[in-house]
Amino acid sequence: MKVVNVYVNEKKLQKPEETIMGFIDPQLPNWRMLDIGIGLGRTTHHFAHRVKEYIGIDYSFAMIKTYRQLFPDSSLNGNIRLGDARMMQDFEADCFDFILFSFNGIDYISHEDRLHALEEIKRVGKKGGLFVFSTHNLQYIDNLYTIKFGSGLKHFLYQCYRYLRLIYHNGLPQRYRDKDFAIINDGAYHFKVTTYYIKPAAQIEQLKRLGFKNIRLFSLKTGVEIPKTDLNQLTKDSWIYYLCEIPAKN
Ligand SMILES: C[S@@+](CC[C@H](N)C(=O)[O-])C[C@H]1O[C@@H](n2cnc3c(N)ncnc32)[C@H](O)[C@@H]1O
Known part of the structure; x- marks a missing residue:
């Protein structure tokens, strides 16, 4: 896209x-x-x-x-x-x-x-x-990694895939607790861009x-x-x- x-x-x-x-x-x-x-x-x-x-x-x-x-x-x-x-x-x-x-x-x-x-x-x-x-907002970052249940198997599997890719690109969210800012790959545009x-x-x-x-x-x-x-x-x-x-x- x-x-x-x-x-x-x-x-x-x-x-x-x-x-x-x-x-x-x-x-x-x-x-x-x-x-x-x-x-x-x-x-x-x-x-x-x-x-x-x-x-x-x-x-x-x-x-x-x-x-x-x-x-x-x-x-x-x-x-x-x-x-x-x-x-x-x-x-x-x-x-x-x-x-x-x-x-x-x-x-x-x-x-x-x-x-x-x-x-x-x-x-x-x-x-x-x-x-x-x-x-x-860097304080929002934990929410990026959330997996929500109850919206069907396909969506659940997509969320697991997304979770793993977030870890692959950025590590775990705890890594950013002490930082003021960070460049994050949050999945925007199918993980093609990074975001401040x-x-x-x-x-x-x-x-x-x-x-x-x-x-x-x-x-x-x-x-x-x-x-x-x-x-x-x-x-x-x-x-x-x-x-x-x-x-x-x-
Ligand atoms: C997320 S879009 C927002 C588009 C529109 N302003 C809106 O609110 O719907 C961000 C836009 O900012 C532009 N942009 C990013 N950095 C820029 C820069 N340094 N100078 C000018 N435009 C920039 C991008 O090309 C993109 O079109």
């Missing part, structure tokens, strides 16, 4: 995106927005007509090409471009009020590249602007070290804001949405 096909049917906003949209909706008409990793435009459909100016980028030529084939007449097409979060030299500093990197797009680059991407986001974002993204997982407290620290401010977390399952006092108990959300403020340049 091609990665592009996975996103063709993705249309709705995720619950935390809806929550965040509720906060920022009145300000969107005044904002210049950068949507990073647009894939096939799930978020484009929700945001592009609401903001003053919308630019969507993706580093995958296949995604941009398929997006253009799906929406050949879109007036937006000039604003949908090939672009990489790690090197956004096409954009000047301080030019976006709102930057979105949705659906864990940031989890498919290395740790060093993630830090570069965050630096670039800080550079192109205006001071006081907002950055929203989601990332996988990070503990929520470590993600907050990573953002703070880069200067991002007023960091808020939102649950994937409920869309509700997560109190910072509960971070260690956060094991049920496979990924989490983060909303933070872009700092002044050094």
